[in-house]
Amino acid sequence: MNSEDASRPPEHVDKGKRRAQEPSERTPLLASSSRTLEEAAEPPDARRRLRATLTTVFLISLSICISFFILAALFAWSYASRASNLDPEHIINHDLVFSGPDKVDVLNITDDGGIWLNVKGRMGMDAGATIGVGSSEDDDFLEKMWKAVGRWGVRTLDRVSVNLTTIRITADYDSSAVLVTVDVPPIEVPLTADPPKDKSWLTKVSTPVLIHPTKNSTLLFHFLKESWHRGTLDVRADVGQAFIRGGSLNAGGWRSKFMGKMSNIKLFVRMKMPSIPGFPPPGRNVPFPSVPDLVKLQSFRVASEDGQLALNATATVVNPAPADFDLTVPSLPFMISLPHEPPIDLASVSTKPFCLAHPKVTVSISGAVLPISTSSFAVLSQFVTRYLSGEPNTILVSSPLLPNLSAEAEFPGPYPRPRLLRNVTIHDMKIRATGSMFLASGTVYARVVLPAGIEVGLDVFRVFPDVLIFDGEVPDTPLELFEHKDHKKHNETAPPEVPLPDPLPEKAFGHIRPDDWLPSVSSPIEPEDGQGIAYEVSAKVVDVPLEVLPGRQKEFSNFVGKVIFGSEGATAGIQGTAAVTVAIEGLPLHGPGRKAGEVVLSGLPFQGSVLVGKKSLFKPKQGSTWKDILHRIRSHIPIQFGPRRLPLEAFQFGVV
Structure with missing residues (x-):
């Protein structure tokens, strides 16, 4: 103790009330602050409780997120599992709905005999039924929730793009007998989660289609006759692969990440044979109508014009298509030949563009007689003589656009028989x-x-x-x-x-x-x-x-x-x-x-x-x-x- 402290008198402690001392020059400035830090060093109960609450909320949120992601993964896995086990035949026959075609336009005919068609109709896919998320009154709470999430995913995906390899249409009794091949460009298929019972949910579509009919006319006519006898068109469609991608054609984004592939798709299709007006209904072993029964020459004119024989004719063709089916056909070239070995080309003609009508289609034809070789004089004379005698002649009708495919038709003689x-x-x-x-x-x-x-x-x-x-x-x-x-x-x-x-x-x-x-x-x-x-x-x-x-x-x-x-x-x-x-x-x-x-x-x-x-x-x-x-x-x-x-x-x- 120093002398200063010793000489200072001892302080009196007043335990009662007294007036606060006024701070002086010797009063410490940090006295209160030091006490505050000391108090903060020891956390109070409220802070501990807040910290515990925040920790709990964090853990609960993390658990919920983890559970959500696990549930979402399970949902995705369940939907993906169902999607990977889809039956193409079931999808096409039940879930993929196509109404029509409402209208078919012939766009072009290729040099190799292919026919480009523009097909218009209405199409949609019941994706909810495909993956099993369609609503049902018998579902419990978990099923309703699971299906609701699935329907939400279908509505969000909205549509898929489908790219098919060449489709081979064959007779059901012989898969090697190819009747026609069909090439369809990539198309968009609209998706619906829970469609109504009617067809109001279908979306209008328009797509070009390239078909190549068989060049074996014998095979084709045999198939038609057999189908007419049975009353049904029984065919088999084979598709090598179908590539499926989410979203619209050529569109990116998250939807395009959904991709799938189906291989070796085989589908048997049975369609009722359409009735032909004026003929007994198909089936019951009814014979198939001949070409002369279906095609009738109504008028015929041949005239000497500009150093050649010009031909003009009008024919009617029976239309077996449904009344709501609309078809537009451009001008098509045809060759008229006389049956001989080899056939003798008699005339080159073409049709004017026409649309379907019911019950018969009227087709206007024009063309000219072709040069005929000397060796064919007798055959031509026979044809003309029979015509002037009022007798029918058999002719062959073919098209250069469909080589090796020809059909016999009847060229009727005039009635009454002309008196030359x-x-x-x-x-x-x-x-x-x-x-x-x-x-x-x-x-x-x-x-x-x-x-x-x-x-x-x-x-x-x-x-x-x-x-x-x-x-x-x-x-x-x-x-x-x-x-x-x-x-x-x-x-x-x-x-x-x-x-x-x-x-x-x-x-x-x-x-x-x-x-x-x-x-x-x-x-x-x-x-x-x-x-x-x-x-x-x-x-x-x-x-x-x-x-x-x-x-x-x-x-x-x-x-x-x-x-x-x-x-x-x-x-x-x-x-x-x-x-x-x-x-x-x-x-x-x-x-x-x-x-x-x-x-x-x-x-x-x-x-x-x-x-x-x-x-x-x-x-x-x-x-x-x-x-x-x-x-x-x-x-x-x-x-x-x-x-x-x-x-x-x-x-x-x-x-x-």
Whole structure:
């Protein structure tokens, strides 16, 4: 202790109340602060409680987060597990819904026979049913919560992008029989978590599709016939792989991280065969309608235009598609051929763009006749002859866009059957006897009237008549009785000989058939009202043998008697068939020794009459007098006229 402290008097401690001392110069400034730090060094209970509370909240939050992430991982795992075990067939048949197609537009046809279509329809996928998160009244709380999270995830994902490899469509009975292949560009499939019962939830879609039909027409028609017999189209669709990615096409983001793949997808599809209007419903072993039953030629026009034969036609096609199905087809090229080995290309045509209509589609066609080789002349002549005879022809219809695929169709003959040769008669007809033969001479006249729709320039430059001569007008005998049916034989020297009708027609007594073609001259004339283009044809007949038909000597005698002793002569009916050789303007046919466009038409029936009388042509044979003739009547009996007899070599008679 120092002296200063010792000299200081001891302080008095007043335990009672006293006035606070005023701070002086000697009062410590940090006294209160030191006490505060000392007090803070010892934490109070409230702070300890706060710290404990914060720690608890942190631990609870951490636990909740960990539990949430674990639950989310479990949910994701459960959804992923279900998604990885999806059945493609079940998805396509039940969860993937496509309504339509509502409209199909043919966009283009590729060089290799592919057809680009734009297909419009409505589509959607019930993803809730796919992964099993659709709502149900029987779900408990945990199931409802689990499904609600799943539906929220579907709505958030919204859509997926699907990329398919080539789809092979085969017959269900033979997977190697490929009917068509289909290539679909990547498409977006909208997702729905819990769709309503109707189809209002479907989204409109439009996507291009490339199809390649089989080039094996036999396989295709066999499949259609079998399907028609059974009433269903049973096919198998094979897809190598399907790549699935979340989100829209070519879009990034978190949705694109969801990816999946399905391989070796095989699906059997059964569809009801559509009914065809006007035909029994398919099934029940009903035969498949033929192409001629489905396609009908309504109108046909061929005309000589600009040095070629232009074609225009209208056809109807039965439409088996549903009434709400809309199809737009652009102009399509086709080839018309005649069945032969190999087929003979006859015309190149194309259709005008058209849309489907019900119950039939009307298609307009235009084109031109193609050049035809010399070796095909006979086949073409047969085709034209059958058409002019009112008979149908079989043609082949194909398209250069679908090579090796052709279908038979019927090209009908005109109805009623056209009468090509009309008003046939013989001017200046003379019949004379020489030895035991009778020879006929004269000029044959006829009108050639083309059927409606055939507006071509003609040059009929030779004819070949095959005629029966009747005593009087021709009886009501069908012209077809005299028609030559074998159109396949076209002899360039002379048409094949037509067998005489059996039995012979009533009153027929003579038969005229030249040994060779007769040169003819033709010129256009004014057509009659309502008739087609007309031409007048004439050909001279010089000393053509007239054959008296077997057993018809009496009819011949009666006719000669009418000519000789009748005051007005006698009417001779003529009926038969003719062959003509025509040059058609614009028909691209050329060959050695032929006219351009030369076609032989045979078996053309005709009918007419001619009035035969004496008209000073009855003259005694040179060196004979009528007295000589009357003298010889009693001694020669080749033909008898009642009680009178006359030697035929003593006279000739001709047209009045």
